[in-house]
Amino acid sequence: MTRKELFKNTLRKSVHAWKLINELPLSDDESLMLRHFMDQPGFLDLHWRMFVPAIKGQGTEEQKQKWLPLANKMQIIGCYAQTELGHGSNVQGLETTATFDPQTDQFILHSPTQTSSKWWPGGLGKVSTHAVIYARLITDGKDHGVHGFIVQLRNMDDHSPLPGITIGDIGVKFGNGAYNSMDNGFLMFDKFCIPRDQMLMRLSKVTREGKYVPSDVPRQLMYGTMVSVRQTIVSNASIAMARAVCIATRYSAVRRQFGSQNGGIETQVIDYKTQQNRLFPLLASAYAFRFVGEWLKWLYTDVTQRLEASDFATLPEAHACTAGLKSMTTSATSDGIEECRKLCGGHGYLWCSGLPELFAVYVPACTYEGDNVVLQLQVARFLMKTVSQLGSGKAPAGTTAYMGRAKHLLQCRSSIRKAEDWLNPAMVLETFEARALRMAVSCANNLSKFENQEQGFSELLADLVEAAIAHCQLIVVSKFIVKLEGEIKGKGVKNQLKNLCYIYALHLIHKHLGDFLSTNSITSEQASLANHQLRSLYTQVRPNAVALVDAFDYTDHYLGSVLGRYDGNVYPKLFEEALKDPLNDTVVPDGYHEYIRPLIKQHLRSARL
Numbered sequence: 130m131t132r133k134e135l136f137k138n139t140l141r142k143s144v145h146a147w148k149l150i151n152e153l154p155l156s157d158d159e160s161l162m163l164r165h166f167m168d169q170p171g172f173l174d175l176h177w178r179m180f181v182p183a184i185k186g187q188g189t190e191e192q193k194q195k196w197l198p199l200a201n202k203m204q205i206i207g208c209y210a211q212t213e214l215g216h217g218s219n220v221q222g223l224e225t226t227a228t229f230d231p232q233t234d235q236f237i238l239h240s241p242t243q244t245s246s247k248w249w250p251g252g253l254g255k256v257s258t259h260a261v262i263y264a265r266l267i268t269d270g271k272d273h274g275v276h277g278f279i280v281q282l283r284n285m286d287d288h289s290p291l292p293g294i295t296i297g298d299i300g301v302k303f304g305n306g307a308y309n310s311m312d313n314g315f316l317m318f319d320k321f322c323i324p325r326d327q328m329l330m331r332l333s334k335v336t337r338e339g340k341y342v343p344s345d346v347p348r349q350l351m352y353g354t355m356v357s358v359r360q361t362i363v364s365n366a367s368i369a370m371a372r373a374v375c376i377a378t379r380y381s382a383v384r385r386q387f388g389s390q391n392g393g394i395e396t397q398v399i400d401y402k403t404q405q406n407r408l409f410p411l412l413a414s415a416y417a418f419r420f421v422g423e424w425l426k427w428l429y430t431d432v433t434q435r436l437e438a439s440d441f442a443t444l445p446e447a448h449a450c451t452a453g454l455k456s457m458t459t460s461a462t463s464d465g466i467e468e469c470r471k472l473c474g475g476h477g478y479l480w481c482s483g484l485p486e487l488f489a490v491y492v493p494a495c496t497y498e499g500d501n502v503v504l505q506l507q508v509a510r511f512l513m514k515t516v517s518q519l520g521s522g523k524a525p526a527g528t529t530a531y532m533g534r535a536k537h538l539l540q541c542r543s544s545i546r547k548a549e550d551w552l553n554p555a556m557v558l559e560t561f562e563a564r565a566l567r568m569a570v571s572c573a574n575n576l577s578k579f580e581n582q583e584q585g586f587s588e589l590l591a592d593l594v595e596a597a598i599a600h601c602q603l604i605v606v607s608k609f610i611v612k613l614e615g616e617i618k619g620k621g622v623k624n625q626l627k628n629l630c631y632i633y634a635l636h637l638i639h640k641h642l643g644d645f646l647s648t649n650s651i652t653s654e655q656a657s658l659a660n661h662q663l664r665s666l667y668t669q670v671r672p673n674a675v676a677l678v679d680a681f682d683y684t685d686h687y688l689g690s691v692l693g694r695y696d697g698n699v700y701p702k703l704f705e706e707a708l709k710d711p712l713n714d715t716v717v718p719d720g721y722h723e724y725i726r727p728l729i730k731q732h733l734r735s736a737r738l
């Protein structure tokens with residue numbers, strides 16, 4: 130499809146999905162599943178996952194009563210317009226202004242520079258009638274920082290931009306289809322006025338007289354919508370990873386290369402230890418991210434309930450966990466999808482393998498909802514704060530509770546003696562805890578050598594990110610282990626999950642061996658025992674690998690992959706797909722008479738001379 134066709138077709142699908150949601154009717158959770166099966170980025174994502182939650186989280190009761198019924202019935206369509214051309218990560222650096230005018234009781238929205246243009250918001254370019262806009266609030270010449278406002282963008286009769294608003298699509302993005310179904314947009318305000326009651330005023334207010342009244346709740350609640358979406362992105366990482374792994378596993382069982390004895394059949398590529406060493410950790414990650422996603426959903430629900438009761442104690446941890454796990458799981462999934470493409474050899478590069486499109490549509494997850502490095506630095510700040518409070522009498526809680534055992538974890542030596550010890554959950558956990566804590570403490574010690582903490586933080590950014598990743602990996606491993614300790618239905622399922630859990634943990638040890646050795650969390654002998662155990666786990670997973678991806682229950686239609694077909698009938702279907710290509714519509718291609726024939730003839734002439 131051309132971009133215009135793709136965009137219009139996504140509108141058609143979105144509106145059809147909305148019709149089904151109402152007619153069937155579907156619950157909120159089922160509606161999200163429908164979005165998942167629609168399988169194309171579109172304006173509904175931003176409307177439901179960001180615009181509506183932003184109003185719910187930051188609007189007053191009155192504002193919610195006014196706007197939510199309209200949004201819930203989709204009589205208005207909204208997006209989340211925070212990022213600008215010049216600033217995305219640095220939200221406090223946004224430039225759009227919202228200046229209160231006491232004469233008219235309005236805010237004047239203005240884009241003072243080119244870099245202050247809103248740039249990237251999904252659904253903004255062509256669809257949304259409204260947006261939650263983030264702008265610097267100015268009253269009486271004073272800048273109160275960034276706040277949210279509900280703004281109508283387009284005329285409700287003919288969809289034209291309202292006077293004072295310049296709006297459009299930012300252009301083609303990575304890939305052919307992929308994220309191009311979405312109208313990520315730009316927007317500039319030229320002294321555009323909105324009524325005062327369209328500032329989202331749950332967190333702070335501007336009175337009729339123009340007085341700014343900050344609230345006593347943390348200003349970070351303004352970032353609440355991002356916390357909510359980061360949480361869903363973690364579960365989505367599992368879905369995308371599982372999809373790629375399903376394709377690569379099924380195809381690896383079908384594909385044969387080398388190893389034929391006396392004209393017999395060749396070896397299935399899935400039987401090569403190198404293939405297993407690349408594939409099975411990704412299979413394990415798909416399961417691991419699912420379980421950590423379930424846990425994160427619980428954590429998010431818990432913090433939301435606490436916030437409603439004005440208990441803000443767990444907000445920093447919820448922020449650190451959602452930011453860190455969003456970052457870690459999306460980076461691993463993007464890399465994992467690309468690895469699955471390579472695991473499928475040359476055919477993985479064909480569009481009909483389903484992998485190029487999956488990669489192209491998935492990879493911006495490393496950037497949107499917070500650049501992955503910037504987010505790990507938030508985790509690092511949280512860890513440095515926790516380390517600095519050790520010994521102050523305030524016991525670390527939640528995912529940093531292990532830091533409360535710092536005295537032991539800083540000096541303990543791993544008691545792994547044989548390969549099977551690496552299947553002991555307590556020993557594995559202690560190894561990850563020791564590594565994470567020692568990396569964090571080492572950063573804290575290095576930081577303390579700087580007179581200026583901010584300068585030290587800047588100097589140590591790379592180490593801090595690694596410490597944050599170590600902490601996040603510990604969370605994922607520990608939540609997988611907790612899952613195994615709970616009730617698991619199905620004969621033999623627990624054993625399979627156990628294998629995957631230890632593959633996940635041990636492959637991380639192998640991958641980050643430098644960390645584990647340099648922190649003395651394990652010795653090189655213990656590392657080689659871990660590798661030995663890992664190989665043994667691969668052998669145990671091998672006979673069940675296809676069943677473990679079938680368990681994701683993805684239909685052929687959803688997978689959209691000739692290589693990942695359930696029936697394994699890959700080669701005839703590759704031919705069928707090839708023959709569908711428009712280049713094969715004619716035997717002699719367009720351009721033959723114009724370019725190929727004259728070229729050949731010229732050679733023939735010179736050959737005769």
Ligand SMILES: CC/C=C\C/C=C\C/C=C\CCCC(=O)SCCNC(=O)CCNC(=O)[C@H](O)C(C)(C)COP(=O)(O)OP(=O)(O)OC[C@H]1O[C@@H](n2cnc3c(N)ncnc32)[C@H](O)[C@@H]1OP(=O)(O)O
Binds near residue numbers: 217220349355498499
């Ligand atoms: C597959 C699809 C799935 C779902 C579909 C849904 C949607 C469609 C898909 C994509 C849509 C994408 C939409 C977007 O991208 S919207 C734009 C997203 N933008 C960002 O994420 C920007 C990232 N930047 C930030 O979040 C912040 O600027 C920052 C990096 C966190 C820094 O903020 P700043 O105010 O300067 O804070 P600091 O000075 O660093 O920290 C102050 C203090 O605040 C704490 N903090 C920061 N953020 C939060 C938060 N969210 N919640 C709670 N607390 C927070 C921070 O830890 C620090 O605490 P101290 O105790 O140390 O003071």
Ligand SMILES: Cc1cc2nc3c(=O)[nH]c(=O)nc-3n(C[C@H](O)[C@H](O)[C@H](O)COP(=O)(O)OP(=O)(O)OC[C@H]3O[C@@H](n4cnc5c(N)ncnc54)[C@H](O)[C@@H]3O)c2cc1C
Binds near residue numbers: 215248251313503506
């Ligand atoms: C597909 C897609 C959809 C999007 N949808 C929306 C949307 O609906 N609404 C919306 O408001 N926005 C949206 N965005 C914007 C998105 O949220 C931002 O692009 C994202 O937050 C990253 O910010 P940035 O572009 O400013 O990156 P930058 O911050 O400019 O990052 C550039 C580089 O600088 C590094 N860097 C930046 N700051 C630091 C630091 N402090 N320390 C170390 N390194 C640093 C980063 O790691 C990165 O390598 C979308 C983006 C994409 C790609």
